[in-house]
Amino acid sequence: MDERKILLQVLTIIEYQGDKNAFIATFFTFLYLQTIEDLLDTLDPESRKELEQIIRNPSDEHALLSEINTYLSHEDFDKRLEHVTTTQFADYLETIYPTLSPQKQEQLTMYLSTLPKPQQTI
Amino acid sequence: MSSKEAGPQPRNDQKEKKDEQGAEATQASQSWMGQKLDRWLGHSARTIGGEILIGNGLDLASKGALHTFGYASATTTIIAPHSLAIAATALGGAITVGGAWAEWHWGMKNAKSKLEKGAFWLAKAGQVAAPLITFYLPAYTPVAWGLYGAGVAAAFRGMTHRPEGGKKAH
Numbered sequence: 001m002d003e004r005k006i007l008l009q010v011l012t013i014i015e016y017q018g019d020k021n022a023f024i025a026t027f028f029t030f031l032y033l034q035t036i037e038d039l040l041d042t043l044d045p046e047s048r049k050e051l052e053q054i055i056r057n058p059s060d061e062h063a064l065l066s067e068i069n070t071y072l073s074h075e076d077f078d079k080r081l082e083h084v085t086t087t088q089f090a091d092y093l094e095t096i097y098p099t100l101s102p103q104k105q106e107q108l109t110m111y112l113s114t115l116p117k118p119q120q121t122i
Numbered sequence: 123m124s125s126k127e128a129g130p131q132p133r134n135d136q137k138e139k140k141d142e143q144g145a146e147a148t149q150a151s152q153s154w155m156g157q158k159l160d161r162w163l164g165h166s167a168r169t170i171g172g173e174i175l176i177g178n179g180l181d182l183a184s185k186g187a188l189h190t191f192g193y194a195s196a197t198t199t200i201i202a203p204h205s206l207a208i209a210a211t212a213l214g215g216a217i218t219v220g221g222a223w224a225e226w227h228w229g230m231k232n233a234k235s236k237l238e239k240g241a242f243w244l245a246k247a248g249q250v251a252a253p254l255i256t257f258y259l260p261a262y263t264p265v266a267w268g269l270y271g272a273g274v275a276a277a278f279r280g281m282t283h284r285p286e287g288g289k290k291a292h
Contacts, residue, residue, distance in 0.1 A: 002266070003266045003269055006266075006270075006273065014144070014148075014151070015143065015147060015148075016144065016147060016148050016151055017148040018148055018152065023152075023155065026155060026159075027155070028265065030155075030158055030159065031265060031268075078264045079264070081265060081268070082265070082267050082268045085267070085268020085272070086267075086268040086269075086272045087268075088158070089268060089273070090272035090275060091154075092151070092154055093272065094276070095151075095153075096147050096151055097276070099143070099149075099150045100147060101143055104147075109276075111277075112274065113274065113277035113278075115273045116270075117270060118266030118267050118270055
C-alpha cells in the first residue's frame with residue numbers, strides 16, 4: 001500500500017470535508033521540507049552557508065546534486081524522513097482522535113492496526 | 123407533533139451528527155496543518171531566505187504524492203510569471219510549486235483560510251528545497267515506514283485507551 005492511500009483512508013474514515021488531495025499533498029510537502037530543514041540544522045554554520053549558496057546559484061543539475069551529496073547523505077535523509085514522518089503522523093492522529101466518535105475511533109484503530117508493512121524499494 | 127412530521131427526524135439528526143463530526147475532524151486537521159505551516163515557515167523563511175522562494179521554478183506535481191518534477195527556470199523571482207506553463211503541468215491534485223504568479227493572482231491572494239495561504243507559501247518554499255527533494259526523491263520508503271510506525275503505535279494506544287481516545291498528555 002502506498003503512503004498516499006494510507007492518508008487518504010484516514011481522511012475518509014474521519015470524514016474529512018475539505019480537499020483530501022490538497023491536504024495529503026501539503027502533508028507530504030511539509031514532511032520533506034521539515035526533513036531538509038532538520039538536516040540543514042545539523043550542519044555547521046559554514047557548511048550550511050556554502051550549501052545554501054549552492055542551492056541559490058546552481059550551475060547545472062548534475063553538479064548541483066553532486067555538490068549536495070557532499071553535504072548530506074541519502075542515508076541521513078532517509079533516517080530523518082522516517083523519523084519526521086513518524087513523529088508528525090503520530091501527532092496528527094493524536095490531534096484528531098479526540099474529535100472522533102467512539103465508533104470512528106474504533107474504525108480508525110482497526111484500520112491502523114491492519115496496516116501492511118511497507119515494502120522495500122530499490 | 124404528527125407521526126408524519128416525526129418520521130424523518132431521526133435520520134436528519136443522524137445526518138447532522140455525522141456532518142458535525144466530520145466538520146470537527148476537518149477543523150482539527152486543518153488547524154493542525156495550519157500550526158505546522160506557521161511554525162515551519164516562521165523558521166525556514168528566515169534560514170532559507172524569502173527572496174529565493176521561487177528560485178528554481180520546479181513544480182511538485184503528484185505521482186504518488188511527490189514524484190514528478192518538472193524543471194522550468196533557474197532565475198524566476200517571486201513575482202516573475204514563469205508560472206503559466208508550470209501551473210499547467212501541475213494538474214491532478216498536485217501542489218504547484220512553480221506557478222507562483224498565476225496562482226497568487228488568480229486566487230491565492232484572496233484565499234480566506236490560513237491553511238490555503240500557508241500551503242501556498244509552503245509550496246513556494248518547496249522550490250528552494252526542490253533540488254534537495256529531487257535528489258532524494260527515490261527514497262520514498264521512509265515515509266511509508268514512518269506512517270506505518272506511527273499508525274501501529276496509535277492503533278495500540280487506541281486499543282488500550284479507548285475511552286479517552288488518543289488525547290495528548292500535557
